[in-house]
Amino acid sequence: MWNVTVYDDLLLRRDEERHLLLDVAAGDRAAFRRLHDRFRPLVEHWVRNHVVDRWQSEEVVQDVLLELWRLADRYDPRHPPVSWIRTIAQRRAIDRVRKAEADRQRDARVGARYADAVDHASVERAEGVLERESLRRAVAALPPRQREAVVLRHLAELSGPELAERLGVPVGTAKTRARDGVQALRRSLGRSGVVDR
Template sequence: MLVDVVIDGIDVPDDGTEPADGVGELLQRVAGGDEQAFARVYDILSPRAFGLILRVLVDRAQSEEVLQEVFLEVWQSAGRFAPNRGQGRSWVLTIAHRRAVDRVRSAQASSDRDVRTGLRDLDVAHDAVSEQVELRIEGEKVTAALAALPDVQREAITLAYFGGYSQSEIAALLGAPLGTIKTRMRDGLSRLRTEMGVTA
């Protein structure tokens, strides 16, 4: 039988879950410099945040680095959390997702530079160069098409196709109704097809 306990004035179930507004309350205390509240937020959300980051990055060492960056940002910017705009849990996990995506983009940019340097310095057969160029152009088209989407549509599509989340998981993560997430994805994919010039 699970027993609720009270930690720092917040009723917390003993199964490790947190009441709907518990993280938000803790974040408000973190904004005031409360280290115990910050430790509690870390204990509650670091496993889920790490899992999300690892799904995006795959590399465990990089995921651990990004997790540290996420909670440093939470500590430094907890005052920007607005309880009237969503749950604290979603706010922290959104930071984690964005940090992971930023790391992927940074790694991709570095890899692209290395590829360009390598292709310039090596005597590579024409077919291989052609294929690299074609893949690069296609990648740039996708990136540009994603950038043209409204933030809410891009975020839902990124979580689904790069993060591997289901629509239900995305709804829970973003604190939005499932129907809203489905609409964002449908409209976003439709616009992506248009941006990419896909007619069928």
């Protein structure tokens, strides 16, 4: 038989969470800290059910918590906060999985098209390619953020998380800068005649 005390405790907890979320909607930072402490472990659990990569998972958790702060005024107090927060967490996680898959497919298509344009299999080979004047000019022409990301990612061979830490940006942003820089290089080298396609 259902324990009445447990049920009462659950109702009381849900009511506290409801008021906490309404306080967050009113801009109460202390309430947000309490909401953060209470729900972060659950958000991490929900996100990790979808996003396997630890770094991406952490990014999604941060996005969800930020979204709770920004969208708290949209919360409908007729529903339990835990349901509303779980919906946000799961949507964000699924969006990240879809985006990661789309990125992988795009990178595979681009990589297959330009597989022999630049070989970054080792630092020595990458440095040998950089000795080409046309590539040096193309790297120099990149926007500073992309240039730094490309050099650190492909010549210094930093991992995505290491690159993000070095640049002081989220992992996704760091990877995007490096990928966009490489694509810009490929386009530039293609125009200059280095890439025969």
